[in-house]
Amino acid sequence: MNLQIAKREQVKLRIGLSGASGFGKTYSALLLAYGITNDWNKIAIIDTENNSANLYAHMGRFNVLQLNDPYTPERYIEALNMCEKAKMEVVIIDSISHEWVGSGGCLQIHEQLGGRFQDWAKITPRHQAMVDAILKSTCHVLTTTRRKIDYSLDVNSNGKTKVVKHGTKEITRDGFEYELTVNFELINDNHMAVASKDRTGLFANKPEFVISAVVGRKLKEWCDLGFRKEDAIKEIEACETLEGLRHLYQKYASIKTEIHDLILERKAEIEHVVRQVVPSTSIVNVSKNNK
Numbered sequence: 704m705n706l707q708i709a710k711r712e713q714v715k716l717r718i719g720l721s722g723a724s725g726f727g728k729t730y731s732a733l734l735l736a737y738g739i740t741n742d743w744n745k746i747a748i749i750d751t752e753n754n755s756a757n758l759y760a761h762m763g764r765f766n767v768l769q770l771n772d773p774y775t776p777e778r779y780i781e782a783l784n785m786c787e788k789a790k791m792e793v794v795i796i797d798s799i800s801h802e803w804v805g806s807g808g809c810l811q812i813h814e815q816l817g818g819r820f821q822d823w824a825k826i827t828p829r830h831q832a833m834v835d836a837i838l839k840s841t842c843h844v845l846t847t848t849r850r851k852i853d854y855s856l857d858v859n860s861n862g863k864t865k866v867v868k869h870g871t872k873e874i875t876r877d878g879f880e881y882e883l884t885v886n887f888e889l890i891n892d893n894h895m896a897v898a899s900k901d902r903t904g905l906f907a908n909k910p911e912f913v914i915s916a917v918v919g920r921k922l923k924e925w926c927d928l929g930f931r932k933e934d935a936i937k938e939i940e941a942c943e944t945l946e947g948l949r950h951l952y953q954k955y956a957s958i959k960t961e962i963h964d965l966i967l968e969r970k971a972e973i974e975h976v977v978r979q980v981v982p983s984t985s986i987v988n989v990s991k992n993n994k
Contacts, residue, residue, distance in 0.1 A: 722849075726891065732795045737763065737919060738916035739792070740843075741920075748767050750769050766786075766789070768786065774801040778807075780836045792842060798846070798847040834882060837882075850873055
């Protein structure tokens, strides 16, 4: 047991996407995954949605692992382990809701045990084991979650009334959202999203937006920030030329604000050394006075 200074190492992302049916969870997850990896071959989808992932095959050559019922926590863990062994960089679990409410999922297991409160003592550790497998995975993990659907009558700018579909409560065990790095809620069928939970600070209190690969790249940059900053500091401190400093400033462009002062300090040190090293020439005057 040691007390040490807080330090963010290179971490793996745990991202949730939730929304009602038709709001674009799978499509948005694929865009995020591609932004994180920039390589479709390193993306795998654990598909519980009746082969729906194959509908997006035109986007790229990503991998699909079809997971059918029973949707027990152990089968989710097995599928995730298979993706890790295949050296995937990003795994999309589409969707996690089946582990809770699907055939063979936790609610059905509870009912089969008798439906008593004390029966949860047998189910909770199994569910938690799946959550732990996600949190400890060597891959970036994206999970999609269904939301219960509600409808309302809205009046548009032309004064016409239309029925609008809304997503309400997430269909999974309460509390899963708090385990995530970021949880995006897709709020309508235009694929607009907001961050309902955000540990990165990139999306909190920001207006609704459409998820794209650019969002994935921003998350990857945030994920690597601690790791990259350490590398940058070591290289800046070892740099001995102004041209080298300019190169490093561009190399670590994503963390310019974090290294700006260090760059200036090292620049001043290099310039000071240059001023001290003044070339000298020995001039020998030979006198030929034969007096």
